[in-house]
Amino acid sequence: MTSQPSTRGRVLAAYQDLLISDGPSAATLDAVAAAAGVSKGGLLYHFKSKEALVEGLLAQLREYAEADFAAMAQAPQGCAAYYVRTSVFGNTPFDRAIVAAHRLIQGDDDSVRQVFAGLHARWYELILTDLKDAATAHAVMLLGDGLYYNAALFGFPTGVHFGKETQDGVTVDALLEIVEKLRPQARS
Template sequence: MRREGLLDAAEELLSDQGSSALTLAAVAERAGCSKGGLLYHFSSKEALIKGMVERLIEEFDELVAAQGHDTYTKNYLAATFAAVRSGRIRRWAVVTGASGNPYLLAPLREAMARWHREGLDGEPDPAAAQIVRLACEGLWDVVSHDPGLYDDSRYAELERRLLDLLSE
């Protein structure tokens, strides 16, 4: 069993049954491997949660880097809407909800601080850039609790309005 498959199985289990169902045995069963196979990659439940958090950060960093805009904030905005539209945002709610341990979420807090500081010096209007980034955080939170709240046309309108704010 590959590490990514185990992380996928853990996220699916969390999404389907909640954090109380997240046990190493349940993840191994969901992934179709032995508990020993799971332990080869993740020595504990905490290591598994840490792996999910680290993957979230890495995937979002890659998504931001893949955008082709002229400022970090525009890339961040485009990456946020790409994550929301693809359903990846559900992963954030699931994983962060799994951990009541602040230590396990420390990498996410550090990444958030980095994402909110990155490239502000190069922004034409740093205050507008911060407002847009904070709006993205609000969208993540709202959509993670109600994924069906907005349709594609509403997402497009929100994204356009936030881009307009950066262009003013």
């Protein structure tokens, strides 16, 4: 029952949205409070400091991540294809949490880096289970990373990038075909 629009939830959502659309420097306490419809004092009642706001964001990210790991482990297309496919920004809650947190990596806060390092380790583990070969697994992860970083850094001008095309008319399906080529063939 955490999904009701409590003030705390509205503040967190506003912080996330500001990070995604305008970057960390624009996500000041004033701006977040205004976007959430409360005063700065009201915001600081729920989150005692800016660091607490970040922690709130990361806690939410970790929640979504656990659910994603479970889905990935059971994905019928295999973990590798699942990873690449979901590396395209899809505007899901998980995607939004990732991109928002990504924008904080440059900052001084080392805890954000650590969270992403942990996510990466889990993903790699799953892909390796799927593909067996370390180099291939690494290559597939890098491909997905490239997709995600491009989205996170260069973003979605105005809601574009949501479709299937990633660039120059190249579709995700075309990328997935390439990933399948890399899958070690069972000798028959």
